[in-house]
Amino acid sequence: FYVAKEAVGNAIKGEHEIVAELTGRDLVGRTYRGAFDELPAAEGVIHRVIEWNDVSADEGTGIVHIAPGCGKDDFALSKVNDLAIIAPITESGVYVDGFDWLTGQNAHDVAKDIESNLKDKGLPYRAEMYTHRYPVCWRCGTDLLFRLVDEWFIAMDELRPKLMDATRTTTWYPSFGMERELDWLANMQDWMISKKRYWGLALPIFDCEECGNFEVIGSEVELKERAVSGWEAFEGHTPHRPYVDEIKIACSSCGSHVSRIPDVGNPWLDAGIVALSTLNYRHDKDYWNEWYPADLITESFPGQFRNWFYALIAESTALTGEAPFRNVFTYALMRDEKGAEMHKSKGNAIWLDDAADDIGVDTMRWLFATVNPSANLGFGYNVTDEVRRRFILPLWNSYSFFVTYARIDGWQRPATASPVGERPLLDRWIISRANELVTTVRDGLERYDVAIAARAIEHFVVEELSNWYIRRNRRRFWKPESDADKSAAYETLYDALVLVSQLLAPILPYLSEELYQNLVRSIDPDAPMSVHLTDYPVADESLTDRQLSKDMAAVLAVVRLGRSARAEANIKVRQPLPAILVHTSDPAGAESVVRLKEQILDELNVKDVRALADLGDVVSHEVQPNLPVLGPKYGKALGGIRAALMRANASDVAALVEAGSIVTLTVQDGSTVELLPAEVLVNLRKREGYAAAQSADATVVLDTTLTPELIQEGVARDVVRAIQDARKQLELNIEDTIDVRYHTSERAVVNAIQTHREYVSREVLANSLEPSQDVADTAGYARLKVGTAELEVSITKAG
Structure with missing residues (x-):
């Protein structure tokens, strides 16, 4: 036996004697007898030893018998070394004539028979099983067989530079697409067609x-x-x-x-000719030139860089000298919610008809539009439920809010729009943001970046229109007076909703049409019949107030931090607080907060907003090393790093971390260590009576001191909340006014209602609000909780 020296330990078992040692070069060129030379198909075939760098001594004997008719690498090697090539099987995997007892048998079925034949001839030393990478059918998992056949190829070396130059003239989304395509072109072989x-x-x-x-x-x-x-x-x-x-x-x-x-x-040869097989390329070149090259093609990118994209570029460049498209939008694959491939056999496939019925096509489209196209998409009912909750419902609720109150008030859009400059601040702000939104959306769509456009719309609708503009303006819609201020609120919200329906039209065709038909066509029969027939919105720069947008963005950031600080201190928003203190890293941010302080006062239910120059007056920072991260990285040196961090100015370190900057420390031996922001933990330590929250740009501190007057006002707000809940349980219409009789043994609740009687009556639309000893067992009776106290009320619809 001949065995590679490095393979002896694995290949030879038991006692053995090494007779001689030869170099591999000594064997190259020698001829040998094949294991199946008795077969007619092997007649006249000469077997020679050749060298091959890919042979490994890690398994087997370190010597490989190749089959040029049954493998790509073996075939390529045979061409270099002028070896005989035998193709043993048909298209069905059956041995052809010339293989004696094997002829007519399927190659999948004869492995044991071949092993027995070799043993009968005394050729094997021993047999063993080992793991081998082998191709299988992607659909059914059946082992595949390599088979040598004659095919036709297009030589690509001469075309390669032209194809790469043509590719560089195109734009790819995501941008890595061009790199992948160029990599394929640089390494491609001749094209089998x-x-x-x-x-x-x-x-x-x-x-x-x-x-x-x-x-x-x-x-x-x-x-x-x-x-x-x-x-x-x-x-x-x-x-x-x-x-x-x-x-x-x-x-x-x-x-x-x-x-x-x-x-x-090859199917890709056919698919790649589409730019030249359509639009009368052969019969009307002038007409064809009007459409060539295409502005956009799109396809899922796995495999397409070497298939359709390649075929399009190759065929069009060869015939026209240029790529057949200007832009390529590519995307990854759809998986189930756990990231697994969807298959009918796995039971995790969701059929389109079922998804359309159970999820809704617009909900699916919004999911597709907002995700990163370069990452696989996890699809399923839970994911789409979240999309509906996150965006579809807030949009519909905003529309429903407008329609409900506009119908109650009989509002009609005036023939002449009220001057934007004369409207209240929040109206001017949402109009400004709407125009900035148009610019962002158009820019995203024109660059084929639907995700940027869709996410901008979602942020505008949810965070700015629903959670801020409508929330901050509810009293303008609720008030009984139909004055110019109320009309301006309706007009502003109406225009914003119509604009959103137009911006959404290419992405959510059905929901946008529903909004447009109800908002526009129902009152203006001369308007375009469909939102899809309207001109796409164009921003009006004269209505854009960037300073106001910047100011309100600072306010919204402070409000978010204020809510977070309340939550941490477990103080509900209905409880008024004395003050909020705001510290910003940018002086312009502080100026924005001061300019729009009234918005913060009302939204966070505080009595004062003050700038905080020195955080040290109310809070301090505590910094610690992130041990799970730093421990494996620095080992025994961690103690010195911890000591250096404790010596450093905690506020300075916190500022660096919040800004996302490197923290540089000097350890005891004089050397420096650079810590990433994620390697340092920062905690706020508040003085008694304060609650705080911070971001990279600002720190917000709430004064949580409660006076008797503040506590009483908080109770009054709790009463409002309780009566509003009772209104809902009685299924009263939003506009219905009521008469309220109440009873409670808790004196603090009685005092709160009496002190804030006007406020409570206005909020719950009560014509009368009177104490009574006998409210039980009457129509509209409800027993409510106000804090820990019990409040009994009798609510009747006012006559």
Whole structure:
């Protein structure tokens, strides 16, 4: 036996003797007897030892027998070394004639028989099982067999530089697409364009068996001119099998009658010609030039860089000298909610019809529009429920809010819009933000970045229109007076909703149409019949107030921090507080807060807003090393780092961390250590009576001191909340006014109602609000909780 020296330990078992040692080069060129030389197919085949860098001694003997007719690498090696090539199986995997007892048997079924045959001939030393990477059918998992066949190729080396230059003239989304395509083009081999199939593009290649000459027919006209037989059977049919196979042409070299090769084209050859097989390329070039190249193509990117994208670029560049498209939008794959591939056999596939019925197509479209297209999409009912909750419902609730109160008040959009400059601040702000939104959305869509556009719309609708503009203006819609201020609120909200319906139209065609029909067409029959027939919005720069937008953004940031501080201190928003103190890293942010302090006062239910110059007056920072992160990184040196961090100014370190900057420390030996923001933990330590929250740009501190007056006002707000809940339980209309009688044994609740009687009555639309000893068992009776106290009320609809 010959065995690689490094393989002896694995290959040879038991006692053995090494007779001699040779170098591999000593064996190269020697001939040997094959294991199946007795088969007719092996007659005359000479087996030679050759060298191959890919042979490893990690498994087996370190010596490999290759089969050039059964593997790509083996075949390539045989061409270099001029080895005999035997193709043993048919398309069905059955051994061909010349293989004696193997002939007629399927290659999948004879492994044990081959092993027995080798043992009968005394050839094996021993047999063992080992793991081997092998291709399988992607659909059913059946092992595949390599088979050597003749195919047709296009030589690509000459085209390669042109294809790469053409690719560089295009724009790819995401941008890494160009890099992947160029990588494929730089490393591609010749393009195999034929397939052993029946259905498909009939390759117009006529290969003469007599003299070896082959010709490619370029058109149906040329085919008719060259045909010597079979045209009658073909005429009237498309150039596909079986009709085109009837035609024979005369060989231009020897005159023999030649049939078309039986192969059909690679499907990507067919798909890649789309830019030249449509729009009258062959018959009306002027018309074709109006549409070429295409502005956009789109396809899921796995596999397409070497398939469709490649085929399009290759064929169009070869024939026109340029790429057939200007922009490519690519995206990853859809998976289930756990990230697994969807398959019917796994039971995790969701069929489109079911999803359309149960989820809604617009909800699905919004999910697709807002995700990162370069990452696989997890799809399922939970994910889409979250999309509906996160955006669809807030949008519909905003629309419903407008419609409900506009109907109650009988509001009609005035023929002449009220001057924007004369409207209240919040109106001017949302109009400004709406115009900034138009700019952002148009820019995203024009760059084929739907995610940027969709996320901007979602932020505007949810955070700015619903959670801020409508929330801050509810009393303007609720008040009984139909004055200019109320009309301006309606007009502003109406215009914002119509604008959103137009911006959404390309992404959510059905929901946007529903909004448009109800908001616009229902009151203006002369308006375009569909939102999809309106002009897409264009920003009006004259209505954009960037300073106001910046100011309100600072206010919203402070409000978010204020809510977070309340939550941390477990103080509900209904409880008024004395003050909020605001510290910003940017002086302009502090100025914004001062300019719009009234918005903060009301929203956070505080009595004062003050700038805080020195955080040290009310809070301090505590910094600590992030041990789970730093421990494995620094080991024993962690103690010195911890000590250096404790010596550093905690506020300065906190500022660096919040800004996302590196923290540089000097340890005891004088060397420096740089810590990433994630490697340092920062905690706020508040003085007694304060609650705080911070971001990278601001710190907000709430004074949580409660006076008796503040406590009483908080109780009054709790009463309002309780009576509003009772209104809902009685299913009263929003506009219904009520009469309220109440009773409670808790004196603090009685005092709160009496002190804030006007406020409570206004909030709950009460014409009367009177104490009573006898409210039980009456119509509209409800027992409510106000803090820990019990409040009994009798609510009746006012006459």
